[in-house]
Amino acid sequence: MSDWSQRQATALVPFQLDARGWPLHPHGRTGRNLGKWGGNAAADPIVVAGSG
Template sequence: MSDWSQRQATALVPFQLDARGWPLHPHGRTGRTGRNLGKWGENAAADPIVVAGSSQERRVLSASRG
């Protein structure tokens, strides 16, 4: 990926790149393998919030990660 230097400059958690130019996990190897674990990097995510009803009967439903 060509924008790693920009991502490194703005990353909340500093990270280095390996010899191939891929980001290294800042805490070293995790030992985890399998689906979606072949690459490390920041991931954007959003949690849904639903507002239902009106006036005094308005309810908010939010999702949390466990």
């Protein structure tokens, strides 16, 4: 069980908890089914093209 009150106090973006005590996305539903609550790892590739 995460200590959500601690995370809320230190969060850069404020968030609320639902009736079950789970965090809600601060901007509403994302449309993504991530399968778990809390932080989710993600990677964004960067492609650089040039000449020389």
